[in-house]
Amino acid sequence: xxxxxWFILIGTLLLVVGFTFSYFARVxxxxxxxxxLIGFIFGPMxxxxxxxxxxxxxxxxxxxTEVAVLISLYCAGVKMPAPVTFKxxxxxxxxxxxxxxxxxxxVALFGYYWLALPLGAAVLLGAVVAPTDPVLATEVxxxxxxxxxxxxxxxxxxxxxxxxxxxxxxMLGLGxxxxxxxxxxxxxxxxxxxxxxxxxxxxxxxxxxxxxxxLVNKIRTTFVGTAFLExxxxxxxxxxxxxxxxxxxxxxxxxxxxxxxxxxxxxxxxAGLKQDYSVxxxxxxxxxxxxxxxxxxxxxxxxFNEHLERLAEIVLVLLIGGSLxxxxxxxxxxxxxxxxxxxxxxxxxxxxLLGSRAPMRMRHLVGWFGVRGIGSLYYLMYAIQHGLPxxxxxxxxxxxxxxxxLSILVHGVSVKPTIARYWRSRKPx
Numbered sequence: 167x168x169x170x171x172w173f174i175l176i177g178t179l180l181l182v183v184g185f186t187f188s189y190f191a192r193v194x195x196x197x198x199x200x201x202x203l204i205g206f207i208f209g210p211m212x213x214x215x216x217x218x219x220x221x222x223x224x225x226x227x228x229x230x231t232e233v234a235v236l237i238s239l240y241c242a243g244v245k246m247p248a249p250v251t252f253k254x255x256x257x258x259x260x261x262x263x264x265x266x267x268x269x270x271x272x273v274a275l276f277g278y279y280w281l282a283l284p285l286g287a288a289v290l291l292g293a294v295v296a297p298t299d300p301v302l303a304t305e306v307x308x309x310x311x312x313x314x315x316x317x318x319x320x321x322x323x324x325x326x327x328x329x330x331x332x333x334x335x336x337m338l339g340l341g342x343x344x345x346x347x348x349x350x351x352x353x354x355x356x357x358x359x360x361x362x363x364x365x366x367x368x369x370x371x372x373x374x375x376x377x378x379x380x381l382v383n384k385i386r387t388t389f390v391g392t393a394f395l396e397x398x399x400x401x402x403x404x405x406x407x408x409x410x411x412x413x414x415x416x417x418x419x420x421x422x423x424x425x426x427x428x429x430x431x432x433x434x435x436x437a438g439l440k441q442d443y444s445v446x447x448x449x450x451x452x453x454x455x456x457x458x459x460x461x462x463x464x465x466x467x468x469x470f471n472e473h474l475e476r477l478a479e480i481v482l483v484l485l486i487g488g489s490l491x492x493x494x495x496x497x498x499x500x501x502x503x504x505x506x507x508x509x510x511x512x513x514x515x516x517x518x519l520l521g522s523r524a525p526m527r528m529r530h531l532v533g534w535f536g537v538r539g540i541g542s543l544y545y546l547m548y549a550i551q552h553g554l555p556x557x558x559x560x561x562x563x564x565x566x567x568x569x570x571x572l573s574i575l576v577h578g579v580s581v582k583p584t585i586a587r588y589w590r591s592r593k594p595x
Contacts, residue, residue: 228548234478237471243426261324265519298541337355375407490568502569519532
């Protein structure tokens with residue numbers, strides 16, 4: 167397609183989304199399905215006006231997906247409830263760590279024995295498809311910071327954390343393929359890729375988020391009337407936390423999510439506000455400045471970043487649709503997607519939540535709504551950019567694109583009716 171045609175297509179999509187926003191809130195489908203179908207229609211499966219080659223364009227796709235995931239992680243983080251307590255975060259932690267590892271293991275076994283992939287490629291495939299997606303899972307995400315629904319909280323928090331906790335398994339897969347140094351008996355992988363990179367990422371995020379929150383509060387209370395460009399502060403926090411993490415070989419996704427959580431926690435604490443944005447808990451002594459009853463950066467920057475998140479979703483899902491051919495839907499790829507959705511994810515969730523007090527109905531729903539999407543594409547493009555052999559890269563692209571497309575379709579169609587029934591079952595009779 168020509169440049170003019172691309173502008174017309176994207177512009178038309180944006181106009182349609184803008185005009186039909188309230189309509190899609192009522193129909194049993196998600197907007198991502200529309201973007202995907204448009205990609206099908208104009209791509210190789212339809213009029214063949216464009217074809218996006220994920221292998222040849224892996225560098226630009228890595229960058230686009232990286233930015234999209236970072237913005238989405240920030241949006242998820244600033245909606246997390248404060249204060250952070252182990253009791254409330256226990257279920258998401260078990261999902262992001264235990265269930266994540268189990269999913270990688272189950273997929274690796276399937277890939278090695280059923281798909282006949284090399285062991286390193288099978289582990290890498292598990293790491294690529296195991297994390298749930300914060301970009302495409304908006305329908306099951308926490309609506310706002312005061313959303314008390316445990317199901318949405320568990321899914322949102324899991325998606326925020328496992329986009330970082332999957333990285334060690336990506337490096338393990340690359341190491342088994344000879345593309346990354348694992349050390350003798352895997353000691354370097356365990357010490358650096360697991361413990362250091364994860365711990366440092368979380369620590370950097372907490373320090374950055376707390377620092378920005380403290381500085382904003384200090385300036386605002388010292389120089390009354392000072393105005394900030396909150397959307398830029400939010401983007402600046404994302405870039406700063408991520409950049410520092412890359413500098414010290416820490417997992418930047420964990421840093422950005424932790425920074426967003428820490429920012430909101432710090433703003434609430436310093437403003438003396440409760441979780442529900444109530445009036446200040448303590449009134450300052452006469453003559454001292456009154457803390458403004460508003461969580462400035464975390465709340466104000468959220469709207470702007472959510473718009474960026476939607477824009478990224480449109481572009482990337484459109485490209486996914488334009489990457490698939492009719493013969494992409496092989497039994498091999500569809501069967502793998504079915505194994506992931508109906509076997510690996512539910513089993514890993516139920517085993518991962520052993521010992522928790524999560525109701526069985528909630529466990530079933532968490533097991534079903536493991537949406538795969540932009541994060542999976544990022545990890546795959548990352549692996550390709552780190553020297554993944556072309557034959558393995560093409561096979562993993564094929565499998566991953568089909569998994570993501572089917573996730574958009576089946577989870578997108580089922581999410582609204584299922585969530586509605588879930589809420590009706592919780593209402594007192």
